Amino acid sequence: MSPPSRRLQTKPVITCLKTFLICYSLIFWFTGVVLLAVGVWGKVSLEAYLSLASEGGTNAPYVLIGTGAIIVIFGLFGCFATCRGSPWMLKLYAMFLTLVFLAELVAGISGFIFRHEIKAVMGTAYANAVKSYNDTNTLSSALDTIQRTLHCCGVKNYTDWKDSPYFNSKGIPRSCCKENSNCTDEILKDLDKAGKEVFTTGCFALVTNVMESNLGVIAGISFGIAFFQVFGIFLACCLSRYITNNQYEMV
Numbered sequence: 001m002s003p004p005s006r007r008l009q010t011k012p013v014i015t016c017l018k019t020f021l022i023c024y025s026l027i028f029w030f031t032g033v034v035l036l037a038v039g040v041w042g043k044v045s046l047e048a049y050l051s052l053a054s055e056g057g058t059n060a061p062y063v064l065i066g067t068g069a070i071i072v073i074f075g076l077f078g079c080f081a082t083c084r085g086s087p088w089m090l091k092l093y094a095m096f097l098t099l100v101f102l103a104e105l106v107a108g109i110s111g112f113i114f115r116h117e118i119k120a121v122m123g124t125a126y127a128n129a130v131k132s133y134n135d136t137n138t139l140s141s142a143l144d145t146i147q148r149t150l151h152c153c154g155v156k157n158y159t160d161w162k163d164s165p166y167f168n169s170k171g172i173p174r175s176c177c178k179e180n181s182n183c184t185d186e187i188l189k190d191l192d193k194a195g196k197e198v199f200t201t202g203c204f205a206l207v208t209n210v211m212e213s214n215l216g217v218i219a220g221i222s223f224g225i226a227f228f229q230v231f232g233i234f235l236a237c238c239l240s241r242y243i244t245n246n247q248y249e250m251v
Helices: 004-045 047-053 060-084 087-113 115-131 138-150 158-163 165-170 203-250
Strands: none
Touching: 004 060, 004 203, 060 087, 060 203, 087 203, 115 138, 115 158, 115 203, 138 203, 158 165
């Protein structure tokens, strides 16, 4: 059995580590709430851009929402494990933090490395969306939303619509119009006349700029959360070790 003085020296360290880890777990829980909010925001605000990039629906917002929910649960678990002072719970918490750290690091690096390929894929998807536009499907609705929101028309400019089968029957989509009241069927079927009533700037450059700016924010938040988890792993492992040694010394 260890001298009482040594155990008395260990207890303040354990108390200090517990305080830091509880504070960390609460912050970690809050990051989960942030990811949930970002996922919901992405679903509401970026759905058109994401669906266009994937030529259909996308699970990206749901992944963020699911990840956020898991982090919220494990953040609470970390607080519980710290308060209980259970070494195996703390080790489980550290393992979870390690897995999340590695997953976020791999995702962030992959996104950075393949950002140009993503841009090229999106360019192809946008051109295909223009050619297959029919005013009714989900992809066409996404295209309309982008054109109205960004005040743009076509891939490079509004004349890209002349190669679309939709143009032969109905002309340029009304989502390209500056003012709907000025856009008649006759004007929309005539490129020369339409040039005065529709947005002339192409959407592809604007869409990629919007995506890159938002992805930059999301990537920054993800990397910040990832490296913040290293601190949590260190605290959980140290606390588990100190508690285990303290229990051993008391035997």
